[in-house]
Amino acid sequence: MEAKTFQGGAHIPPYKSYTEDKPIEKLSEPSEVILPLLQHSGAACKPLVKEGDKVKIGQKIADSDEFFSAPVHASISGTVKAIEPRPVPTGGMDDCIVIEADDGPQEFEMKQVRDPETVTVEEYRECVREGGVAGMGGAALPTHVQTSPRQPVDTLLLNGAECEPFLTCDHRLMVEKAEELVKGAEIMMKSIGANKTLFGIEVNKPDAINAISELIKNRSDMEVVPLECKYPQGFKSHLIKAATGRDVPRGARSAELGCIVRNVGTTVAAYEATIYDKPLIERIITVSGPKVSRPGNYIIKVGTPASHILEAVGVTDLEGVKVVLGGPMTGLSQTDLNVPVVKSTTGVVVLPPEMVREEMDYMACVRCGKCVDHCPMLLYPNEISIYAEAGMYEDAKEWDIMDCIECGICAYICPSYRPIVHMVQRAKPHVEKL
Amino acid sequence: MSKLVHTPPPHLKAEDTVSKAMRDVILALIPVSIFAILIHGVDALVTILVCLAAAAVTELIFRKVMRKKPSLNDYSALLTGLLVALCFSAGVAWWVAALATFIGVGIGKELMGGLGWNRFNPALLGRVSVFLIPSVFYFLRPYFEGITLSTWSVDATTQGTPLAMLQQGGELPGILEMLVWSESAGAMVETSPLMVIIGGAYLLYRGHIGWRIPATMLGAIIVLSAVLGGNPLMHLLAGGTLLGALFMATDWVTSPITDNGKIIFGIAIGVLVIIFRFFTPAVEGVAFGILIMNAFVPLIEKWTRRPSFSEPKPTTSEPKPTTAAAGKGTAAAK
Numbered sequence: 001m002e003a004k005t006f007q008g009g010a011h012i013p014p015y016k017s018y019t020e021d022k023p024i025e026k027l028s029e030p031s032e033v034i035l036p037l038l039q040h041s042g043a044a045c046k047p048l049v050k051e052g053d054k055v056k057i058g059q060k061i062a063d064s065d066e067f068f069s070a071p072v073h074a075s076i077s078g079t080v081k082a083i084e085p086r087p088v089p090t091g092g093m094d095d096c097i098v099i100e101a102d103d104g105p106q107e108f109e110m111k112q113v114r115d116p117e118t119v120t121v122e123e124y125r126e127c128v129r130e131g132g133v134a135g136m137g138g139a140a141l142p143t144h145v146q147t148s149p150r151q152p153v154d155t156l157l158l159n160g161a162e163c164e165p166f167l168t169c170d171h172r173l174m175v176e177k178a179e180e181l182v183k184g185a186e187i188m189m190k191s192i193g194a195n196k197t198l199f200g201i202e203v204n205k206p207d208a209i210n211a212i213s214e215l216i217k218n219r220s221d222m223e224v225v226p227l228e229c230k231y232p233q234g235f236k237s238h239l240i241k242a243a244t245g246r247d248v249p250r251g252a253r254s255a256e257l258g259c260i261v262r263n264v265g266t267t268v269a270a271y272e273a274t275i276y277d278k279p280l281i282e283r284i285i286t287v288s289g290p291k292v293s294r295p296g297n298y299i300i301k302v303g304t305p306a307s308h309i310l311e312a313v314g315v316t317d318l319e320g321v322k323v324v325l326g327g328p329m330t331g332l333s334q335t336d337l338n339v340p341v342v343k344s345t346t347g348v349v350v351l352p353p354e355m356v357r358e359e360m361d362y363m364a365c366v367r368c369g370k371c372v373d374h375c376p377m378l379l380y381p382n383e384i385s386i387y388a389e390a391g392m393y394e395d396a397k398e399w400d401i402m403d404c405i406e407c408g409i410c411a412y413i414c415p416s417y418r419p420i421v422h423m424v425q426r427a428k429p430h431v432e433k434l
Numbered sequence: 435m436s437k438l439v440h441t442p443p444p445h446l447k448a449e450d451t452v453s454k455a456m457r458d459v460i461l462a463l464i465p466v467s468i469f470a471i472l473i474h475g476v477d478a479l480v481t482i483l484v485c486l487a488a489a490a491v492t493e494l495i496f497r498k499v500m501r502k503k504p505s506l507n508d509y510s511a512l513l514t515g516l517l518v519a520l521c522f523s524a525g526v527a528w529w530v531a532a533l534a535t536f537i538g539v540g541i542g543k544e545l546m547g548g549l550g551w552n553r554f555n556p557a558l559l560g561r562v563s564v565f566l567i568p569s570v571f572y573f574l575r576p577y578f579e580g581i582t583l584s585t586w587s588v589d590a591t592t593q594g595t596p597l598a599m600l601q602q603g604g605e606l607p608g609i610l611e612m613l614v615w616s617e618s619a620g621a622m623v624e625t626s627p628l629m630v631i632i633g634g635a636y637l638l639y640r641g642h643i644g645w646r647i648p649a650t651m652l653g654a655i656i657v658l659s660a661v662l663g664g665n666p667l668m669h670l671l672a673g674g675t676l677l678g679a680l681f682m683a684t685d686w687v688t689s690p691i692t693d694n695g696k697i698i699f700g701i702a703i704g705v706l707v708i709i710f711r712f713f714t715p716a717v718e719g720v721a722f723g724i725l726i727m728n729a730f731v732p733l734i735e736k737w738t739r740r741p742s743f744s745e746p747k748p749t750t751s752e753p754k755p756t757t758a759a760a761g762k763g764t765a766a767a768k
Binding site for chain 2: 013237241356367372409419422
C-alpha cells in the first residue's frame with residue numbers, strides 16, 4: 001500500500017522509540033486532583049458541588065446549559081477541598097474544583113449497561129454529552145457537537161496519524177484497544193450518517209495498521225489509509241487532504257466537506273461513555289523524554305498534577321529542564337508543576353537541558369526559503385514574520401496570516417532562529433480587528 | 435519553580451543556523467581558492483587575505499558606528515570578502531580589492547540594514563563599483579589604471595581570457611586545460627571551473643542552494659549561445675558564468691523565494707548574460723545580469739506567489755470571485 005500525504009511539511013526526528021513499545025499501564029493514584037471547569041473549547045462549566053462535599057468517582061461535578069460545552073466529572077472519590085483559581089496548562093489561573101482523595105473506590109467500575117449491537121444513535125449522542133467527552137487530540141471540541149450534523153456527511157475519518165514527536169498514546173491505543181476503536185467507529189459512523197470510515201495512520205505504526213486491518217478485513221465500509229510520516233500529518237485539514245484528496249478551503253466546516261475527523265482516543269472514550277456509562281475521567285498520556293527513567297504510556301486520571309506524574313516516572317532533577325504538556329511542536333511549556341493534565345493532554349514531555357533551545361538572539365530573515373519549502377499551509381512565513389514583527393498587520397493579512405495553523409515547522413527550521421509562530425500568535429488578534 | 439525553562443512552542447529546533455550555512459559556502463569556495471593560489475602564487479594569497487581582512491574590519495566599524503552587536507560569527511562578511519577576492523585577478527592592486535570589499539560589506543550589506551535586508555548581492559555590488567568608479571569620477575582615472583572587470587572583461591594589456599579570445603576569434607585552449615587548470619589572465623575564479631563545480635555540487639548536496647536557478651540560468655546560456663552561433667561550452671566555462679550561477683545568483687537574500695520565481699530569475703539572468711556578451715561592447719555580463727535581476731526580485735515574487743492551502747479553488751458552478759487573483763485584487767485595492 002502506498003502511503004498518502006500532502007504538500008509541504010517536514011520530517012522531524014520522531015523520538016518515539018522511548019515509548020512506542022511500552023504497553024499501556026496505570027499510573028499510581030494521585031492524592032489530589034485539580035479539575036478545571038473549562039477543559040474544552042466552548043463555554044466553561046458551573047460547579048454542581050460545593051466545598052466539603054463528598055464525591056464519588058465518575059460523579060458529574062460541573063455542567064453548563066450551553067450547547068458548546070462538556071460536563072466535568074470527579075476522577076477520584078474524595079472530598080471537594082476547594083473551588084478556586086489554580087494554574088492551568090494553557091497558562092495563567094482558571095477556576096478549578098480540587099478533590100482530595102479518600103479511601104473510597106478509586107477505580108471506575110466497568111459494567112456494561114448498553115449493548116453495542118442495539119444501542120441507538122440518540123442514546124449514543126446523549127451518553128457522549130453526559131460523559132463529558134471532548135476532543136482528545138488537542139483541539140478539545142465537545143464531541144457531542146459533531147455527532148448530529150445537519151448536513152449529510154459521507155465519511156468518518158479517524159485520526160491515528162500522531163505526527164507529533166515523542167507521542168505514542170494513540171499508537172498504543174490503536175494496538176491494544178483496536179476492538180473498542182472499531183466498534184466505537186461503527187456507532188459514530190451511524191450517528192453522523194456516514195457510510196464509510198477511514199483510519200488515517202502514519203506508516204511508522206505498522207502494528208497499529210495490522211491490528212485494525214485484521215479486524216476490518218471483511219468490511220467494505222471501513223478502510224485503513226496508510227499515511228507518510230510527515231509533520232503535521234495529524235492536523236485536521238492535512239489529514240482530510242491526504243486521506244480523501246478533498247480540498248479544505250478556509251472556513252469550511254467538516255460537514256460541508258462531507259467529512260468529520262475524530263481522534264482515535266476520543267472515539268474510544270465516546271464508546272466507553274456509551275457502553276459502560278464511563279465519563280471521561282482518565283486518559284492515556286505519553287510520558288517521555290531522553291532522561292525519563294520510566295517513560296511510558298500511562299492511564300492517568302484527568303486532573304492529576306504534573307508534579308505527581310513526574311515523580312511517578314522518576315524525574316527528579318528539573319534544573320534547566322523544559323516540561324511540555326502535549327507534543328513538543330505545539331504543546332505548552334510549564335512554569336508551575338502544580339498544573340493538572342486535562343482531557344486534551346496527549347503527553348508530558350521532559351526535555352533535558354541539552355535539548356532545550358537556548359534563548360538566543362534571533363537574526364533578520366535571510367530569505368533562505370526553508371519555511372516556504374516546508375509550510376504545510378503553502379504560506380510565506382518569511383513575509384508574515386517580518387510584517388507581524390513590524391506591526392504591519394494589513395500586509396500580514398494580505399499574506400494570509402490568518403490561514404496559519406501554528407504547526408511550528410517554520411520556527412523549527414529557521415536558521416535565523418526567528419520565533420515565527422510566536423510572532424504570528426501575537427499578531428493575529430490585531431489582524432482580526434482590521 | 436523558576437528553574438524550569440519556559441518558551442513559546444515549538445520546543446524542538448533543527449540543526450541549521452545561518453552561521454553553519456555561511457561556513458559551508460566558504461568551505462565550498464576553498465578548492466577554487468587553493469587552485470588560484472597554486473597557479474598565481476603569493477599574489478593570489480595576498481589578494482584573498484586583504485579582502486578577508488577588509489571585510490572583517492569594515493563590518494566591525496559599520497556595526498560599531500550603527501551601535502549594533504558585532505556579527506562576524508555569522509561568517510557572511512568573510513564570505514563576501516572571499517567572493518570579492520575571487521572576482522579579481524591575482525595581481526590586482528591591494529587597495530582596489532580592499533575598496534571593493536569595503537563597498538560590498540559596508541554599503542552593499544550593512545548600510546542596507548544588515549544581512550537579510552540587502553537587495554543586491556554585496557560581493558558583486560562591491561566588485562562592480564570599483565569598475566564603475568573611474569568612469570563616473572574622471573579625475574580618479576589614473577589611480578584605477580588597468581582595473582577592468584577582469585573576470586567579466588578583457589584585460590587588454592596582458593594575456594586575454596578565454597572569453598575574450600572567443601570573442602576575438604582567437605585560438606582556444608583545450609577543454610580539459612580550461613576546465614581544470616587555466617593560467618589565463620582572468621579572475622582567480624576562472625583558474626579552475628571544475629573546482630567551482632565541485633563547490634557548487636557540495637552546496638546542492640547540503641541543500642543550501644537548489645537546482646532551479648543554476649539549471650535555468652546555465653540552460654538559457656547554453657541554448658541561446660548555440661542559437662546565436664556561439665560555442666555553448668565556452669560560454670559555460672569561461673568568465674564568471676559558473677561562479678555566478680552557483681554562488682552569486684543563488685544567494686538566499688537576493689534571489690526569489692518562490693519556486694517559479696527562481697526559474698524566471700535564472701532564465702532572465704541567462705538571457706541578460708547573452709545580450710551583454712553578444713550585443714554590447716562589454717565582454718562579460720554575469721555580474722550585471724545578476725545585479726539587474728536582483729532589483730526585480732520583489733516583483734518576481736509577487737507574480738509567482740502560490741495560493742494558500744486554504745484558498746478556495748475556483749469551481750465551475752460558482753462565479754469568479756472565489757479565485758485567488760480576485761481575492762488578492764480586492765485586498766490590495768484597499
